[in-house]
Amino acid sequence: MDLNALHKLGYGMYIIGARQGDKLNGQVANTVSQITSEPPTVAVSINKSNLTHDYIMASQAFSAAILHEQTPLPYIGNFGFKSGRDVDKLKGMNYKIGNTKAPVFLDHATAYLEAEVIQHVDVGTHTIFIGRIVNAEILTEDRCMTYEYYHAVKRGTTPRTAPSYIAEEKGDKK
Amino acid sequence: MDLNALHKLGYGMYIIGARQGDKLNGQVANTVSQITSEPPTVAVSINKSNLTHDYIMASQAFSAAILHEQTPLPYIGNFGFKSGRDVDKLKGMNYKIGNTKAPVFLDHATAYLEAEVIQHVDVGTHTIFIGRIVNAEILTEDRCMTYEYYHAVKRGTTPRTAPSYIAEEKGDKK
Numbered sequence: 143m144d145l146n147a148l149h150k151l152g153y154g155m156y157i158i159g160a161r162q163g164d165k166l167n168g169q170v171a172n173t174v175s176q177i178t179s180e181p182p183t184v185a186v187s188i189n190k191s192n193l194t195h196d197y198i199m200a201s202q203a204f205s206a207a208i209l210h211e212q213t214p215l216p217y218i219g220n221f222g223f224k225s226g227r228d229v230d231k232l233k234g235m236n237y238k239i240g241n242t243k244a245p246v247f248l249d250h251a252t253a254y255l256e257a258e259v260i261q262h263v264d265v266g267t268h269t270i271f272i273g274r275i276v277n278a279e280i281l282t283e284d285r286c287m288t289y290e291y292y293h294a295v296k297r298g299t300t301p302r303t304a305p306s307y308i309a310e311e312k313g314d315k316k
Numbered sequence: 317m318d319l320n321a322l323h324k325l326g327y328g329m330y331i332i333g334a335r336q337g338d339k340l341n342g343q344v345a346n347t348v349s350q351i352t353s354e355p356p357t358v359a360v361s362i363n364k365s366n367l368t369h370d371y372i373m374a375s376q377a378f379s380a381a382i383l384h385e386q387t388p389l390p391y392i393g394n395f396g397f398k399s400g401r402d403v404d405k406l407k408g409m410n411y412k413i414g415n416t417k418a419p420v421f422l423d424h425a426t427a428y429l430e431a432e433v434i435q436h437v438d439v440g441t442h443t444i445f446i447g448r449i450v451n452a453e454i455l456t457e458d459r460c461m462t463y464e465y466y467h468a469v470k471r472g473t474t475p476r477t478a479p480s481y482i483a484e485e486k487g488d489k490k
Contacts, residue, residue: 147427147452148350150382151358152460154326175347176322176480177361178441184325185359185444187351208324253321263437265446267352270359272439278321286326288462306350 148306153289155213157221158186159205159237159245160197166232166245169194170222172289173305174206174255182275184257187268189303193226198271202259203242207251210284211291217250218292241277252284268305322480327463329387331395332360333379333411333419334371340406340419343368344396346463347479348380348429356449358431361442363477367400372445376433377416381425384458385465391424392466415451426458442479 153172160167173187186206188195198204209218221231232245240246242256257273289306300306327346334341347361360380362369372378383392395405406419414420416430431447463480 143449143452144454145356145449145452147382147429147454148356148358148449150328150427150454150460151348151350152326152328152382152462153349154324173349173351174325175327175349175359175361176325177347177439177444178479180441182319182322183439184322185349185361187349187359208321208326253324255321261437261439263435263444263446265351265357265435267354270351270437270444270446272437272444275317275319275322278317278319280318280321280324285464286324288326288464290459290462305352 149293154286155209155218155289155292157207157209157247157251158188158194159207159247160194160201160203161244162197162200165197167193167197167226168221168231168245168247170218171206177272183260183272184255184275185270185272187265187270187305189268189305191303195269198259199262199269201244203244204257204259204271204273205240205242205244205246206255206257207247208253209250209287210252210282211287212284213250213287248281252282252286253280254278323467328460329383329392329463329466331381331383331421331425332362332368333381333421334368334375334377335418336371336374339371341367341371341400342395342405342419342421344392345380351446357434357446358429358449359444359446361439361444361479363442363479365477369443372433373436373443375416375418377418378431378433378445378447379414379416379418379420380429380431381421382427383424383461384426384456385461386458387424387461422455426456426460427454428452
């Protein structure tokens with residue numbers, strides 16, 4: 143069994159935004175999928191140890207900014223390799239408060255969605271949040287960044303808390 | 317609200333294989349996502365009206381062949397726009413019986429996975445099957461076909477039963 147086959151799965155790259163009370167946070171995710179078309183719903187898998195997980199659970203809503211292919215690596219790094227418990231990830235960021243009151247991150251976004259959670263599924267280390275789309279907008283005509291592109295071209299790496307983290311990847315310089 | 321923003325989400329393209337008794341079937345899906353890394357699990361959203369849905373429910377297992385970018389459109393059409401209730405989709409196809417006894421479709425696959433269902437989630441028109449990876453292999457070094465590539469370059473269309481079907485798309489020739 144070669145778990146590196148999992149790296150062949152195709153994803154986009156997203157900044158997930160969420161709120162708890164007056165606190166806002168965002169994090170990188172690659173596992174946003176449409177689940178049904180009637181009504182339009184999406185799912186995202188979030189690590190239980192992430193602050194954004196707590197905020198989504200508290201407010202039952204999230205935003206997803208769909209990153210375009212030319213998104214600079216430091217922008218992703220700001221949201222992906224830091225915790226909102228330690229730093230204010232929103233400092234200097236261009237965002238708006240969406241219909242769900244979650245922050246919607248606008249830099250490098252080709253489109254965004256907002257969703258109200260209708261169901262959540264405990265899958266061990268992660269929770270799958272299933273949300274009904276309540277807002278969606280296309281911002282640019284750019285292509286979305288694919289996870290493969292992020293890995294291959296941008297030499298991006300995967301934080302340990304990501305669903306797609308594979309322990310062996312540290313030795314895999316491909 | 318512009319639901320076409322959902323078309324900006326990034327996916328790969330997959331042939332999902334499943335078995336019920338001695339009957340085998342396969343279908344196209346684009347919503348395969350890794351969900352956790354410990355243990356390695358993936359989720360796939362399947363329309364309840366599809367034959368493959370019944371087979372996965374019966375056998376609690378599925379395979380996912382990850383299609384490479386150069387997959388010819390007729391190959392996808394064979395699995396995506398026909399029902400195994402009407403035709404034998406496996407006729408003339410190159411497949412093997414995997415560890416889970418599900419068929420694993422090998423043509424145009426850059427890698428494949430097999431999973432045993434550990435949880436399924438009713439989401440209205442669809443079921444999300446969450447499976448623990450029990451087999452995985454890389455077959456070629458090709459890049460996976462992205463759903464965006466399928467739509468933009470190959471001019472692929474989306475069957476009405478897909479999670480990502482958007483009614484307005486019929487008028488959207490982009």
